[in-house]
Amino acid sequence: MFGKRFALLAGVLVTLNLVLWFAAPGLALRKGLVNELFGSKLIRGEAIYKLPVCGGTDCHFDRGVITDVTPTQLTLREADGRIQPIPISDSTKVIKFGRHISINRLARRWRVFVTWPTAGPAQSVDVEKVPRRRG
Secondary structure (H helix, E strand, O other): OHHHHHHHHHHHHHHHHHHHHHHHHHHHHHHHHHHHHHOOOOOEEEEEEEEEEOOEEEEEEEEEEEEEEOOOEEEEEOOOOOEEEEEOOOOOEEEEOOEEEOHHHOOOOOEEEEEEEOOOOOOEEEEEEOOOOOO
16 A cells, blocks of 8 residues: 555656656746846837727837936936937836835936836836945
8 A cells, every 4th residue: 555655656746847847948938038028128118909008009118217307207218329208197106126106206317117108197117226326
């Protein structure tokens, strides 16, 4: 009785090990592709949806360094040198390292990722990097 249980358990563990061994490269490829498309190398993007998402059917994604910020507009300098003005409002969600902060706390030289519809203010500003203070 003990030998049959042991053989069954060993068979299950070996099968599980083989499944995980061969599944890992496939999962890593997908994750790598997602990181390549939407990772830190993304400068800007545009998605067009069938149904309204992001306040409309057309949604923009921009990553860059803040060069100017006012109560109604955020200006980014993107990695390719393009200057992108983005409208903002009180409804824009600002996330700094996982915490919601006030839009008034945005500052120049911060590296951010912004999601915004073609017509309307930005929906979210995700702060990716804050430069060290000089001192």
